[in-house]
Structures are given as C-alpha cells and as structure tokens.
Amino acid sequence: MNSPAPYLHWGFILISLPNLVLIAVMVALFIAALIVPFPHGAGHRGRDDDD
Amino acid sequence: MRARRPPIEKADYYRGVRMAPYDLVKELSIALVGMLVVVLLLSALLSSPDVPSATIQAWAKSDPVDFVTTAATELAGQSPTAQYGPPYNDGSGSIQGLGPIEPQQWAGVHVAVNAPLDFVLEPLAQSTTGNPSLRAALGRFDAASPAQQQKWLNAYIQALGSATLANAEVTVKSGAYGPVPILMTQLLGLARTGGLDALLLTSDHFYQTDYSKPLLFLGDGGYFSGLAQAQDLTGSQWGMMNETGRYPGQAWLWLFTLWYQVPPFTTASNADLLVVVVMTVLSLALLLIPFIPGLRDIPRWIPVHRLIWRRHYQHTG
Amino acid sequence: MTETGGAGTPPSPPADGVAGTPVAEAEGGWTAAVRGRLTSRLSVDELLPARQPAYVGSWVYVFGVVTIAALVWVVASGCVLALMGSAWWHTSSLGHFFNSIHFWSVQMFFIFMVLHLWGQYWGAGWRDGRAKTWMVGVVIFLFSIVTAFTGYLVQQNFDSQWIAVNAKDAVNSTGLGGFFNVLNFGQMYGLHVMLLPIGVTLLVVLHILQVRSRGVVRPIGDPYVPEATAGGVTAEAGR
Numbered sequence: 137m138n139s140p141a142p143y144l145h146w147g148f149i150l151i152s153l154p155n156l157v158l159i160a161v162m163v164a165l166f167i168a169a170l171i172v173p174f175p176h177g178a179g180h181r182g183r184d185d186d187d
Numbered sequence: 188m189r190a191r192r193p194p195i196e197k198a199d200y201y202r203g204v205r206m207a208p209y210d211l212v213k214e215l216s217i218a219l220v221g222m223l224v225v226v227l228l229l230s231a232l233l234s235s236p237d238v239p240s241a242t243i244q245a246w247a248k249s250d251p252v253d254f255v256t257t258a259a260t261e262l263a264g265q266s267p268t269a270q271y272g273p274p275y276n277d278g279s280g281s282i283q284g285l286g287p288i289e290p291q292q293w294a295g296v297h298v299a300v301n302a303p304l305d306f307v308l309e310p311l312a313q314s315t316t317g318n319p320s321l322r323a324a325l326g327r328f329d330a331a332s333p334a335q336q337q338k339w340l341n342a343y344i345q346a347l348g349s350a351t352l353a354n355a356e357v358t359v360k361s362g363a364y365g366p367v368p369i370l371m372t373q374l375l376g377l378a379r380t381g382g383l384d385a386l387l388l389t390s391d392h393f394y395q396t397d398y399s400k401p402l403l404f405l406g407d408g409g410y411f412s413g414l415a416q417a418q419d420l421t422g423s424q425w426g427m428m429n430e431t432g433r434y435p436g437q438a439w440l441w442l443f444t445l446w447y448q449v450p451p452f453t454t455a456s457n458a459d460l461l462v463v464v465v466m467t468v469l470s471l472a473l474l475l476i477p478f479i480p481g482l483r484d485i486p487r488w489i490p491v492h493r494l495i496w497r498r499h500y501q502h503t504g
Numbered sequence: 505m506t507e508t509g510g511a512g513t514p515p516s517p518p519a520d521g522v523a524g525t526p527v528a529e530a531e532g533g534w535t536a537a538v539r540g541r542l543t544s545r546l547s548v549d550e551l552l553p554a555r556q557p558a559y560v561g562s563w564v565y566v567f568g569v570v571t572i573a574a575l576v577w578v579v580a581s582g583c584v585l586a587l588m589g590s591a592w593w594h595t596s597s598l599g600h601f602f603n604s605i606h607f608w609s610v611q612m613f614f615i616f617m618v619l620h621l622w623g624q625y626w627g628a629g630w631r632d633g634r635a636k637t638w639m640v641g642v643v644i645f646l647f648s649i650v651t652a653f654t655g656y657l658v659q660q661n662f663d664s665q666w667i668a669v670n671a672k673d674a675v676n677s678t679g680l681g682g683f684f685n686v687l688n689f690g691q692m693y694g695l696h697v698m699l700l701p702i703g704v705t706l707l708v709v710l711h712i713l714q715v716r717s718r719g720v721v722r723p724i725g726d727p728y729v730p731e732a733t734a735g736g737v738t739a740e741a742g743r
Contacts, residue, residue: 137233138432143419148448150425154435158615166619169563170494176207176561194633197550197719200728201557209556218566218573222612226577230604237594237603238662274682283677290679297682396690398668403687406669415666426670431663434607437656439614439649460677474642477630487724491626496723499559503726 205502238418238431241411243387243401247378250410254378255357255371256347257408261306262370263340268403269302275403276300283457285464298399306404307374310386314377321373324366331365339365442466545717559723564627567620568715574613575708579701581606586697590660610652617645629721632728637714644707651704654696657686 141152247254260266270280274297282291308325315322328336346359357375359368377383387401405411412421420426427444430436446452446462455461476482486492493500532539544550584602585593593599621641624630630638656667668686675681685691722728 137434138236138238140417140419141429141433143424150448152419152429152436154430154433155428155438158435158438158611162615162619165615166564166622169567169619169623170491172563174498174561174563176498176558194545194718195728195730196544197717199731200632200719200722202731204722205558206555207558207561208554209560210554211552211556214566215569215573218569219576222570222573222609223577226574226605226608226612229608230601233604233608234600235604235607236661236663237600237659239594240660240662240665273679274676274685281673281676283673291677291681294679294682298685298687396693397685397688399685399687402665402669405665411665411669414662418662418666420663420666435611437652439618439652457677459674463674463678470642470646473645474639476625477635477638483628483630486626486628489626490724492628492724495562495564495623495627496559498561499723499726502558 233434236431236434241405241414242381243378243384243405244381246405246408246410247375247383250408250413251352251355251357251375252347252350253409255350255375256344257404258307258371258374259340259344259347259367261302261404261407262308262367263337263344264303265344266302266407268300268306268407271300274298276302283460285457285460291460300400300403302403305400306387307370310377310383311370311373313386314373314382318373320369324369324373327366328370335365339363339367343367343371442469546713551713551716557720557722559726560720564623565720567616567623571613571616571620572708572712574609574616575704577609578606578613579705581609582697582701590658590693594660610655614648614652617648621645627721628724631721631724632718634714634718634721637711637718640707640711640714644704644711647700647704647707651696651700654692654700657692658689658696660689 141154144151144153144156243254257266261269264270267280268275270278272278272280272282273291273295276296276299282289284290284292308328311321311325315325331339342362343359343364346362346364347357350357350359352358356372374383377386384401387404388398389395415421415426416424418431419429420431425441425444425448427440427447428436428438443462443466446465447458452458452461472479472482581602585599585606588596588599588602593603624638624641653667653671657664657671671686672681675684675686
C-alpha cells in the first residue's frame, strides 16, 4: 500500500485511483440508497393513530 | 417586540401522516457494530500511511549541494523564508493581498524568524567550543560590512550552481568567498550529525513543541519538495487531495484544490488568498442554501425526491 | 401524555397541590420556562419515540446515523492514541493498528457525512422551519474539515511536514498565521485532541436534538398545513 498510487489524467483533472474509487463508491452507495427497497417489517398495522 | 412564530408541534406536524414502528436505538446499535466491523477490516487489510518525516540530517546527507545552497541563501537573506513577511518577519516576498485589503500585512509579526541568524549564525555560534577555525570564520564574517558579506555570498551561491562533491565535501571553483565556505562546511557537518535539527528546535528552551524553524528551513530547500513530488503531493498535482502511497486522501478538499489548477489562480501571486475568499463565499452559500432562491429550488425541479419517497407517493397518490 | 390545558395554552406545571389548574407562566420564572420547553420538545418520549413517519422508510435516512457511528469510532480510537502519546503509533504495531482505525473511521465519517448532505439536499431537508438544522449541519461539515486538517498536521510524519509547509501560505494570507500556526505542533495537537472534538461533538448533539425536536421533514409535495381553526383542541392523533 505504500507504493505510489496510479493517477488518472483527464484534461486538467488529475486524480489518484484510490480517491476516484472512493468517490465512485460514494456515488454508488447514494444511488443504491435511492433504489434499494427499505424493509417494511410490521409497518402496516393500520392502527397507527395512537402508540 | 417582534412576535416569534412558534415552532410547529410535532404532533401537529405529523397530522395525517401514516406512522410506523421504528427502532432508533436498534438502528444506532447496528450502525455502531457494522461500522466497527468495516473499520477493523479495513485497518487489518490495508493499514494506514506513515511515511517517516524528513530531517535536516537526512537532507544534509543525501543532497549536500542543495543543503549548502539553501543555507547560503538563508545567510544572504534571499531565501523565501528570509524575505517572507508577516507573520515571520518584515520582508515582503510572500505577502498576499486583494487590492487594498492586506490582512497578512495588517496582522504583523507574531512568529519571529530571522533567517540568517536563526538558521545559520546562531547554530554555528553555539558550535564554536573547541573549534577555533569556526570561531575565526564567524568573527571575520561578523566584522565584515553587510555589503561585503553579500558580495561573498552572491559569488558563492553562483559558484554553487556548478558545485561538485568530493569526499562528501561540497567544493566550488576558487573565488572570493571570504569565510563563507568554512561557515557552510561547518554547518553541513553540524547538520549531518543531527545537531542542526536539535538546535533549530530547542535552542531557546529545553521543552519545545513549535517546529516553525526547522520546518521553514526544510521548506526552503529543493530536497523537501523533491520528496513531495515523488509522492504526488505538490500543488500542481492536486496535492491537497492526495495521500502518500495508495491510500485515499482528502477527497472533500476537491473544490479547494481545484481552483489552483485553473486560471487565473494558476499564475496569481495571491492565489492562496483568492482561493480562500472564493471558498469562504461558497461555504457561506452552502450554509445559506435554505434562503437562496434557485439553489433551494433545485431539489424540486430535479425530482430525486421521487425516489426517496416513492412509497409515500404511491400511498398518498 | 400532554393534557389539553384549554385554548392554546402550553403545558404548564401544576401549582402546588392543585393539579390541572392553568398557572401563569411567570410562576417558577425562568426555570419553569426552560422546563416547559424541554419537556414539550425534548422529553424522553420526544427524543426516543417508538414510531416514525412511514416516509422515513428509505435507505437514504440511515446515512446520518451511520455518520454518527463513524464519529464514535473516530473519537474512541482518538482517545486511545491520545492516551498513549503522539509518538506511540510510529513504534508500536498495536499503536499503528489504532491509528489505522482512526484513519479509516475518519474516511467513513466523511463519506457518510457527505452522503447525508446529498440526501438532505435532494430532499430539501431545511423546509418547515428546519433551516437552522441544515445550517448547523453545514457548520459541522466545515468544523470537521478543520478538525481533520489539524489531525493530518499532528501525525508527526512526512505528510504532516508537507501539509504544514504548504498550508502555512494560505493561512498566512488571511492574517491568521500568527494565531493559528500550522508549524506549531503543540498548538495543532491541543486543537485536534481537545478543543475541536469538543466543538464537533457539541454541534452534533445540537443537530440531533434539532432533528428529534422538530421531527422528520415531510416529503416534498406533501406539505404541512396548519389547522384552519385557530385555537382548536389539539387532537392526540398522529403522535
């Protein structure tokens, strides 16, 4: 892990692969959070107007 | 007295909203355990970066010509630190301002650094015990006029451009350098023992946690920035975002460092101040989004929220 | 739990021995006023309810609590590092492991904090009187960046040296260089280990209390509509 990281060069953008991977994972996590259904366990009891 | 709108009671706010059981404590517990597992795994598999610090001793040993050149420019008062300006001294080489606005100048000197004295003459003066030739050279240098000192130093610095290493000694072609070569040789010797690292740090008192002097001295040399270049940490390499080795760095600084890569910041002498101002404005904008028309309406226009709340929209039609 | 105390009166503590009697707010003075506000908005029932609006059922909502979880491990590992001193992790493999925990939990903290920020932005979480919650969140973000910055400065390795030597110019340009000296390890260490974490923690606690006291913002397009009848009896429904 201590050897130099690969870098990606697009125009004036220069980003390390670890940083790029991290950002890609973030975007993927966000999209997943939007899409993946959230488990709805015992949520539909109907009687939801009092505790 | 201005009447304050009372905060909406939660019971009122949720009127008509379908509620569902939600175990907050369980959620936090799962998050804590899950996060711990992830972090422990990453730590065990990837460890963390720890490139050892550079020392003046290492510098003197691996690049004596660069060391001596830097030391000579310090003594000549020509180094970036020597000419910096506030907070270190009364120079003006690194003062940044925006037109009439010069907070750096206004703040004044608070971390006093006198480069010729602090980096060269003082450490040498403390090493004269049992060293008559050094004492004599120092005496000769101190007795000379400032103009003479500059003449020797300028000639020597120029000669260093084609210096050679012979038996680990820095040698230059002969010229009128006065006592300067002796001073530089002695300083190089002192640095090689590690004594200069120590003197720059603790010359004033035993306990010290302020590394201003050794860091400023290191920063003036080519050796130090050469190390950084090899690690892809320099400014033109988006260095602010980067970490040594193959580790993720500070991705959250992407916008801060981005400005340095585009005109006019690339060539501005006050680029740092400009970027600070730009980022302050943008941070304020981020803070005040709820009050900024347009910015606060984008979530309505680009309906990512239809994904977040799609079950809710299905149920309420 | 709250008794309906007549038209529009906030819940007030009963006078001695006379339960249910509306009491002028002046009685009990400041203490009563603070107690009233705390119990109505920050009682244990309000802080730890058993139910949430059904619209909270989205994975986007977990980013906040995951950020908190990361922060817990940042602080815990930081405590161990502080306990053992700033040089420990360079010479001890156990120390290096704790540094790694600190390093990765900081990365996780920033990842999930930014994801939380994205989620709150796209859901316009500042609506319905929640602008201050958003603002405290942004301040936490900025505070965290400064905290991380001081952290990088006190690693006592090459990275620290390089960051210090370069950052000094930006700090100096603002005039703050004499008061916030990035080359001064002692100063940066005190900030990083004590002052800034206290600040971040207090702000996070405030942020959580703000969220809990106001409840979760309603979905865009399903706005809160105040009761048409002024001073009507507050129903117990919808808790």
